[in-house]
Amino acid sequence: MRIARELYDEMVSHARAEAPNECCGMVSVRDGTVVKVYPTANTEASPLRFVIAGQDQIRIYNEIELAGLELGAIYHSHTRTAPEPSQTDISFAASWPGVEWIIVGLADGEVEVRSWQIHDGRVAEAELAVV
Numbered sequence: 001m002r003i004a005r006e007l008y009d010e011m012v013s014h015a016r017a018e019a020p021n022e023c024c025g026m027v028s029v030r031d032g033t034v035v036k037v038y039p040t041a042n043t044e045a046s047p048l049r050f051v052i053a054g055q056d057q058i059r060i061y062n063e064i065e066l067a068g069l070e071l072g073a074i075y076h077s078h079t080r081t082a083p084e085p086s087q088t089d090i091s092f093a094a095s096w097p098g099v100e101w102i103i104v105g106l107a108d109g110e111v112e113v114r115s116w117q118i119h120d121g122r123v124a125e126a127e128l129a130v131v
Contacts, residue, residue: 001029001032001033001034001072001073001100001115001126001127001128001129002032002033002034002129002130002131003033003034003128003129003130003131004034004130004131005130005131007027007034007036007037008113008130010037010039011023011025011027011037011039011075011102011104011113012104012111012113014037014039014077014104015077015079015104015106015111016106018042018077019077019079019106020047020079020080021042021044021045021046021047021079022042022044022046022047022048022049022050022076022077022078022079023039023042023050023075023076023077023104024040024041024042024050024051024052024074024075024076024077025037025038025039025040025052025074025075025076026038026040026052026057026060026061026064026071026073026074026075027071027072027073027074027075027102028064028067028069028070028071028072029069029070029071029072029073030068030069030070032072034072034073035067035069036069037075038060038063040052040053040056040060041053041056042076047079047080049088050076052074071096071099072099072100073099073100073101073102073115074096074099074100074101074102075101075102075103075104076089076101076102076103076104077103077104077105077106078103078104078105078106078107079106079107080107081105081107082105082107082112083103083104083105083112083113083114084103084114084116084123085101085103085116085118085123089101089103089118090118090121090123093118093119094120094121097119100115100116100117100126101115101116101117101118102114102115102116102128103115103116113128114128115127115128
């Protein structure tokens with residue numbers, strides 16, 4: 001997946017603004033390139049997990065479809081750990097087949113952003129190229 005610096009920075013800013021709680025949102029793509037970042041509220045307001053409200057998921061998904069785009073990724077932050085999928089992330093990914101998982105890591109004040117493909121409980125890192 002390719003992402004413009006401005007959109008990458010938008011996800012990082014969202015993660016920093018929500019810390020110490022996890023942030024979350026959705027990402028639309030066209031031909032493997034991020035078109036828009038959709039920050040959402042974490043209804044859990046927790047440093048350990050995130051939940052995107054059902055009405056936000058539906059609204060954003062409909063907006064993406066109407067624009068002729070695809071849902072490319074779900075993103076969230078890990079404020080205390082590396083940006084690697086937790087078991088909770090892996091379980092939740094079953095609800096979103098074919099969608100990448102972008103995790104913004106903020107552990108120790110350092111930003112690290114990584115993307116993952118999760119399918120049937122198997123995790124593989126996906127390329128996230130900032131262009």
